[in-house]
Amino acid sequence: xxxxxxxxxxxxxxxxxxxxxxxxxxxxxxxxxxxxxxxxxxxxxxxxxxxxxxxxxxxxxxxxxxxxxxxxxxxxxxxxxxxxxxxxxxxxxxxxxxxxxxxxxxxxxxxx
Amino acid sequence: xxxxxxxxxxxxxxxxxxxxxxxxxxxxxxxxxxxxxxxxxxxxxxxxxxxxxxxxxxxxxxxxxxxxxxxxxxxxxxxxxxxxxxxxxxxxxxxxxxxxxxxxxxxxxxxx
Numbered sequence: 662x663x664x665x666x667x668x669x670x671x672x673x674x675x676x677x678x679x680x681x682x683x684x685x686x687x688x689x690x691x692x693x694x695x696x697x698x699x700x701x702x703x704x705x706x707x708x709x710x711x712x713x714x715x716x717x718x719x720x721x722x723x724x725x726x727x728x729x730x731x732x733x734x735x736x737x738x739x740x741x742x743x744x745x746x747x748x749x750x751x752x753x754x755x756x757x758x759x760x761x762x763x764x765x766x767x768x769x770x771x772x773x
Numbered sequence: 774x775x776x777x778x779x780x781x782x783x784x785x786x787x788x789x790x791x792x793x794x795x796x797x798x799x800x801x802x803x804x805x806x807x808x809x810x811x812x813x814x815x816x817x818x819x820x821x822x823x824x825x826x827x828x829x830x831x832x833x834x835x836x837x838x839x840x841x842x843x844x845x846x847x848x849x850x851x852x853x854x855x856x857x858x859x860x861x862x863x864x865x866x867x868x869x870x871x872x873x874x875x876x877x878x879x880x881x882x883x884x885x
Binding site: 692694696701702703704706709711719751758759760761762763764765766767 | 781
């Protein structure tokens with residue numbers, strides 16, 4: 662059982678470039694989330710989804726976009742990368758609202 | 774601003790001792806509470822969830838919830854060096870919300 666899988670694990674982007682962080686889960690969870698974690702700042706919610714075709718903004722959505730075409734996949738798109746987007750990104754999923762959330766391995770992104 | 778507060782530590786305990794980690798939250802309607810363990814450079818790993826007042830035990834771990842005082846704690850008995858990590862408290866601020874608010878974590882060091 663793979664759980665939540667994220668790719669890539671590491672990436673270096675130049676300012677202004679774009680990329681997509683991939684996230685897939687095989688637990689048939691309806692709820693999926695994208696967080697970023699900066700040193701000493703805790704996890705901040707970027708976007709979340711409550712099912713295929715339904716997404717909504719979290720606390721820090723600026724500079725990001727998401728889509729949810731299937732239950733399994735929840736990619737995060739970065740447009741026009743900026744140094745402020747240097748962070749570790751985690752995808753998570755849960756079976757229902759307020760239940761245990763399970764995290765992927767993370768993507769460490771550096772924008773230079 | 775809904776908040777989850779944790780002492781950043783480090784909390785140092787000798788091997789075999791009980792480690793006590795605390796978390797307070799500001800939103801009285803919070804309904805679900807979680808403890809995650811995060812090793813350096815790794816993703817958060819769920820340890821415990823607790824939904825009602827009182828204690829919940831799982832092996833060496835005990836979660837304690839007091840909704841009247843708005844705190845949740847994690848006790849680790851017979852602490853081992855492998856328990857050295859950052860422990861994140863997370864709160865689902867419900868009802869009807871899909872958002873989890875994370876504390877910034879407490880770093881635990883278990884000394885051999």
